[in-house]
Amino acid sequence: MKRGIFHKRSKKAQAAMEFLMTYGWALLVVLVAIGALAFFGVLNPGQFLPDQCVLFAGVTCTTFFASQQVNPGVTITIQNGLGYSMQDIQLDILNVDGSSTPWPGATCIATATITIPDGGTQTCLWSIGAKEQGDKIKGQLQLSWKDDSGFQRTRLGNLALTVEA
Secondary structure, eight states, X not given: OHHHHHHHHHHHHHHHHHHHHHXXXXXXXXXXXXXXXXXXXXXXGGGGSOOEEEOBTTEEEEXXXXXXXXXXXXXXXXXXXXXXXXXEEEEEEEOGGGOSSOOSSOOSOOSSXXXXXXXXXXXXXXXXXXXXXXXXXXXXXXXXXXXXXXXXXXXXXXXXXXXXX
């Protein structure tokens, strides 16, 4: 009689092991497929992120794009909504591709002092370098200026662009 009890248990254990092995192999195949898609760039979340240019309250990016044909380079237009004039402005793009130095090319500074009145805009252009159509440019924006009382101000923002044709 004891033989029958063990025989029943071993069949249940065998069925459980077969169940686990079948679904284990199926899970392994799914994980390998996801790994292959990620390796070949199909599941790259960076390509699905929208273009963005975010500064801070009071200063906005009204136009921002990266192009190889129309005004070749990165073009950003900022608008002053702080309630006072921004004097001696300088706008840099930092930390592109993990670099700790500002993006090479012209910063938004000229030989003459740049002043943006309240409600006014300023357009900046950087060289695009060796970027190709579809490449992502991701970095930080650093805006420095003097307020009406002469205090130097610096704020950081974020930039993510896709290079257009």
